Amino acid sequence: MHPLIRRVGRFFAGHLDQPLLGAVLLLMFTGLVVLYSASNQSFPRISSQLLNMMVALGVMWVFANIPPHYLMRLSVPVYIVGLILLLGVAFFGQIVNGARRWLDLGVTRIQPSELMKIAVPLMLAWYFDRYEATLRLKNYVIGGVLLIIPVLLIARQPDLGTAVLIFASGCYVIFLAGLSWRVIAALFVAGAASLPVLWSVLHDYQRQRLLTLLDPAKDPLGAGYHTIQSTIAVGSGGIAGKGWLSGSQTHLDFIPERTTDFIFAVYSEEFGLIGTGVLLILFLLVIARGAAITLNAPTLFARLLGGAITLTFFTYAFVNMGMVSGILPVVGVPLPLVSYGGTSLVTICLGFGILMSIHTHRKLVQT
Amino acid sequence: MAELNITPGVELRDAERELHGFRLRLGIASTFVVVMFGLLFARFIYLQLVMHEHYHTLAEANRISILPIVPNRGIIVDRNGVVLATNYSAYTLEITPSKVEHLDNTIEELATLVEISARDRRRFKKLLEESKRFESLPIRTRLTDEEIARFAAHKYRFPGVDVRARLFREYPQGELFSHVIGHIGRISQKDLDRLETEERLSNYRGTDYIGKTGLEYSYEEHLHGTTGVEQVEVDSGGRAVRSLSRTSPMSGSNLVLKLDARLQEVVYRAFGERRGALVAIEPSTGGVLAFVSKPGFDPNLFVDGIDPQNWNELNTSPDKPMLNRAMNGTYPPGSTFKPFMALAALFFGKRTPSQAISDPGYFNFGGHTFRDDKVGGHGYVDMYKSIVVSCDTYYYHLANDMGIDLISRFMGMLGFGSRTGIDIAGESTGVLPSQEWKMRRFKQKWYAGETISIGIGQGYNSYTPLQLAAATATLANDGVMYRPHIVNYVEDVHKKERTYIEPKPWRTLDVRREHISIIRNAMVGVNREGTGARAFAGAPYTHAGKTGTAQVYSLKGDKYVASRVAEHLRDHALFIAYAPADKPTIALAVIVENSGFGARAAAPIARQVFDYWLLGKEPARPAKDDDDAPSH
Numbered sequence: 001m002h003p004l005i006r007r008v009g010r011f012f013a014g015h016l017d018q019p020l021l022g023a024v025l026l027l028m029f030t031g032l033v034v035l036y037s038a039s040n041q042s043f044p045r046i047s048s049q050l051l052n053m054m055v056a057l058g059v060m061w062v063f064a065n066i067p068p069h070y071l072m073r074l075s076v077p078v079y080i081v082g083l084i085l086l087l088g089v090a091f092f093g094q095i096v097n098g099a100r101r102w103l104d105l106g107v108t109r110i111q112p113s114e115l116m117k118i119a120v121p122l123m124l125a126w127y128f129d130r131y132e133a134t135l136r137l138k139n140y141v142i143g144g145v146l147l148i149i150p151v152l153l154i155a156r157q158p159d160l161g162t163a164v165l166i167f168a169s170g171c172y173v174i175f176l177a178g179l180s181w182r183v184i185a186a187l188f189v190a191g192a193a194s195l196p197v198l199w200s201v202l203h204d205y206q207r208q209r210l211l212t213l214l215d216p217a218k219d220p221l222g223a224g225y226h227t228i229q230s231t232i233a234v235g236s237g238g239i240a241g242k243g244w245l246s247g248s249q250t251h252l253d254f255i256p257e258r259t260t261d262f263i264f265a266v267y268s269e270e271f272g273l274i275g276t277g278v279l280l281i282l283f284l285l286v287i288a289r290g291a292a293i294t295l296n297a298p299t300l301f302a303r304l305l306g307g308a309i310t311l312t313f314f315t316y317a318f319v320n321m322g323m324v325s326g327i328l329p330v331v332g333v334p335l336p337l338v339s340y341g342g343t344s345l346v347t348i349c350l351g352f353g354i355l356m357s358i359h360t361h362r363k364l365v366q367t
Numbered sequence: 368m369a370e371l372n373i374t375p376g377v378e379l380r381d382a383e384r385e386l387h388g389f390r391l392r393l394g395i396a397s398t399f400v401v402v403m404f405g406l407l408f409a410r411f412i413y414l415q416l417v418m419h420e421h422y423h424t425l426a427e428a429n430r431i432s433i434l435p436i437v438p439n440r441g442i443i444v445d446r447n448g449v450v451l452a453t454n455y456s457a458y459t460l461e462i463t464p465s466k467v468e469h470l471d472n473t474i475e476e477l478a479t480l481v482e483i484s485a486r487d488r489r490r491f492k493k494l495l496e497e498s499k500r501f502e503s504l505p506i507r508t509r510l511t512d513e514e515i516a517r518f519a520a521h522k523y524r525f526p527g528v529d530v531r532a533r534l535f536r537e538y539p540q541g542e543l544f545s546h547v548i549g550h551i552g553r554i555s556q557k558d559l560d561r562l563e564t565e566e567r568l569s570n571y572r573g574t575d576y577i578g579k580t581g582l583e584y585s586y587e588e589h590l591h592g593t594t595g596v597e598q599v600e601v602d603s604g605g606r607a608v609r610s611l612s613r614t615s616p617m618s619g620s621n622l623v624l625k626l627d628a629r630l631q632e633v634v635y636r637a638f639g640e641r642r643g644a645l646v647a648i649e650p651s652t653g654g655v656l657a658f659v660s661k662p663g664f665d666p667n668l669f670v671d672g673i674d675p676q677n678w679n680e681l682n683t684s685p686d687k688p689m690l691n692r693a694m695n696g697t698y699p700p701g702s703t704f705k706p707f708m709a710l711a712a713l714f715f716g717k718r719t720p721s722q723a724i725s726d727p728g729y730f731n732f733g734g735h736t737f738r739d740d741k742v743g744g745h746g747y748v749d750m751y752k753s754i755v756v757s758c759d760t761y762y763y764h765l766a767n768d769m770g771i772d773l774i775s776r777f778m779g780m781l782g783f784g785s786r787t788g789i790d791i792a793g794e795s796t797g798v799l800p801s802q803e804w805k806m807r808r809f810k811q812k813w814y815a816g817e818t819i820s821i822g823i824g825q826g827y828n829s830y831t832p833l834q835l836a837a838a839t840a841t842l843a844n845d846g847v848m849y850r851p852h853i854v855n856y857v858e859d860v861h862k863k864e865r866t867y868i869e870p871k872p873w874r875t876l877d878v879r880r881e882h883i884s885i886i887r888n889a890m891v892g893v894n895r896e897g898t899g900a901r902a903f904a905g906a907p908y909t910h911a912g913k914t915g916t917a918q919v920y921s922l923k924g925d926k927y928v929a930s931r932v933a934e935h936l937r938d939h940a941l942f943i944a945y946a947p948a949d950k951p952t953i954a955l956a957v958i959v960e961n962s963g964f965g966a967r968a969a970a971p972i973a974r975q976v977f978d979y980w981l982l983g984k985e986p987a988r989p990a991k992d993d994d995d996a997p998s999h
Contacts, residue, residue: 132385172396175392175396176389176392176393176396178385178388178389178392225433225569228433231414231422232422232425232426233426234411234414234415234422235414235415235418235419235421235422235423235425235426236419236422236423236425236426237415238415238416238419238423239415239416239419248426249426268411268415269426272415273411273412273415273416276408276411276415277408277411280404280407280408283404284400284401284404287397287400288397291393291396291397294393295390295393300385300389303389303393307393307396311396311400314400314403318403318404318407321407322407322410325407325410325411325414326410327406327407327410
């Protein structure tokens with residue numbers, strides 16, 4: 001091969017991890033196929049999602065080329081900026097659809113909680129890396145505080161889905177950073193013991209919501225409607241599915257938000273148990289590759305960050321599929337890489353970019 | 368937590384052990400991932416393999432559709448059962464824009480079958496701009512049977528167009544109650560957001576309308592009712608085959624008002640073409656008997672979406688018909704403030720009833736001369752006479768002696784400058800001037816000279832007619848205050864329960880009975896021998912009142928001549944009154960905009976209202992301005 005071509009190739013692909021990229025592209029392709037059906041064969045939807053994907057892949061490439069130690073330096077400022085923006089939202093945010101999530105900066109509107117999805121694991125990984133040699137219980141407590149502040153701010157907006165995801169990502173970092181098993185066990189016991197107390201302080205309508213989760217038929221017009229209809233869609237898919245473009249639940253408008261949060265209902269109705277099995281395997285491939293990269297990462301920072309990104313991706317997928325199939329409450333979490341929408345796509349690909357960077361820059365650190 | 372006890376020298380952890388620990392934890396996490404995915408897959412197997420038949424039946428063979436059944440909105444009637452807001456069922460022609468390819472062509476073709484007016488088209492266009500694409504929007508309401516038949520024969524040509532039976536709101540009294548009852552309108556995005564945060568959204572499935580203003584807004588939760596649910600089987604074309612289960616909707620509660628529709632009409636006619644407001648209150652309960660803001664507008668225009676042309680007319684009219692003058696218009700009370708000032712003087716011991724001044728016709732303060740209306744003055748004036756002849760000089764002195772702090776403290780107790788708590792949302796507070804208020808509003812200290820004109824109800828004073836009426840009712844009820852309320856009770860039609868609004872007194876004014884009697888006696892004098900006497904000449908019942916004039920425009924020393932001032936800058940006429948004088952059953956405040964002296968324009972309206980309420984006498988024509996009435 002011509003050396004110039006090789007150099008150009010290395011410039012563009014040098015820091016991309018091929019197995020990970022391959023699995024990501026397969027999932028994106030699946031997303032486009034389902035979106036075509038879910039959007040009633042709307043080409044504008046497809047092309048706008050294609051554009052989202054291009055942007056996301058571009059972001060992935062950029063972050064794959066940033067060595068992890070640069071990211072390390074960014075950790076604290078990004079976290080602080082994110083926190084300030086969250087406070088800004090709490091005080092000056094715009095209310096869209098009943099939740100205060102957006103901050104209007106005059107030029108553009110931003111959703112700071114999206115930034116925190118990366119900033120929180122970044123900050124925690126930096127923190128534990130910094131005190132790596134002398135980690136004590138105190139450090140874990142501080143880590144917990146660094147986590148809980150943004151989570152509470154986001155839960156208050158209210159954006160339960162994002163709060164859950166960020167909380168999970170922080171917990172993964174703390175767990176991987178070696179929080180003592182005894183403390184973990186104690187936290188579990190304390191959590192279980194406080195459940196009745198929590199129940200007694202909840203508002204009536206909050207209890208009603210929880211009960212609706214256990215029995216969706218209680219509120220068939222409200223919160224239960226999504227779950228009832230999506231469960232029917234999944235179940236009616238059977239083993240082989242009804243075939244692409246032939247899901248009746250989908251095309252008779254029974255499934256709400258069927259291109260975004262509930263796209264998995266469309267997928268499993270049309271592709272059946274075989275399809276859902278294949279999709280689970282695709283997700284597992286991405287997670288396995290992420291875990292392999294994490295395992296071989298050279299520094300504690302890279303290990304914690306890689307582990308958090310991988311496990312958060314899993315959480316995304318699990319929570320979404322769990323809520324569509326009726327075993328988890330309906331919180332607004334999209335199916336990663338498959339659902340329509342640019343924001344979460346970019347955040348996820350940014351995370352994968354960091355994973356790739358950890359992998360392709362590992363030699364630089366070791367030598 | 369053994370590491371907590373390690374001494375500083377050996378604090379560094381063993382890197383190899385740490386790495387091993389990390390790998391162990393990553394392994395555990397990976398196992399967790401696999402187990403959770405296994406759980407998900409088990410769920411899929413359960414749904415898609417084990418329960419497949421069940422869900423297949425639900426989804427494929429007989430799809431189940433969950434349909435909301437919209438409840439009937441509660442109706443609103445006056446104290447005698449006269450219907451003010453009701454529902455009627457009508458057929459509408461509706462288009463679902465997302466299912467129609469060429470909207471304009473479709474409408475053109477529809478117009479050959481069913482009459483579609485220019486107003487219908489404009490309204491549809493406005494609805495289209497405000498709606499989501501998958502909503503079904505009415506293009507024509509109130510189809511005739513013939514039109515329905517004609518459309519039915521051609522329905523196959525119009526996919527996405529349907530005839531639907533819907534309930535519509537109707538306000539039979541038209542503009543008479545526009546500012547009290549308010550109106551409903553199509554649910555907007557803002558309403559949706561509010562319903563969602565209040566967790567009431569699911570109760571609005573299938574409902575297109577919601578209360579927007581007035582009682583329709585304030586009592587929305589009572590009026591709306593509870594949405595029912597029907598599970599129906601639908602065939603492959605989406606048509607309902609049979610009903611599986613049904614939870615009936617619960618109709619909304621009815622509102623029975625304190626208002627009297629006949630009295631309201633009398634007030635309306637008494638005003639004639641003039642602008643203004645009148646609030647009449649039953650002093651012993653706080654129930655609002657009449658609540659008028661003139662001009663009004665036809666609330667029926669809003670029911671199925673107002674068209675842009677009418678909307679613009681209402682909004683740009685110089686008469687401001689959309690402004691609820693009774694509770695959002697704020698005016699200086701003028702001399703109607705004097706009885707309350709006199710009561711304040713008695714309360715704080717600043718005057719005795721017999722203490723008198725000799726009125727030269729002016730009051731000097733800090734080099735500035737405050738004039739009385741009557742050149743040369745009223746002579747020897749005690750408290751009774753000060754109210755009866757409406758002597759300004761007496762109140763210039765009094766305001767100066769009391770100071771702004773005492774005045775604002777007492778007027779605040781009477782409810783001036785704060786919301787009365789009436790059961791219509793959006794009431795204005797007005798302005799009760801005080802040192803603190805001026806500092807907040809203008810960042811300036813209060814000047815003693817500013818207190819002088821406060822005493823005669825001018826200056827920064829600015830109150831709603833509702834506040835004035837409520838204060839008059841308090842006076843008429845010997846200091847026992849009720850929150851004014853329009854609704855008498857809410858009637859739950861299912862439980863046959865009545866929930867009364869405000870049956871108990873709100874608070875009692877801390878003023879001695881005999882002090883109130885002195886003021887009430889003087890207000891009787893106003894109508895017997897003072898500024899209100901001409902309007903009430905020959906009335907066979909006892910009555911009490913006080914006239915007032917509110918300056919719109921300051922003439923800077925020139926003499927005010929009505930004919931020389933532009934109409935909208937002329938003074939407002941005010942009158943407060945109650946009757947019968949000893950045991951009042953009605954108290955009111957009336958303002959007639961740009962009509963000059965209170966005795967001339969406002970008092971004759973009050974006379975007609977009392978004549979109807981106490982004698983059942985209906986006026987033949989609007990109250991005439993009395994051009995020979997005393998100028999105060």
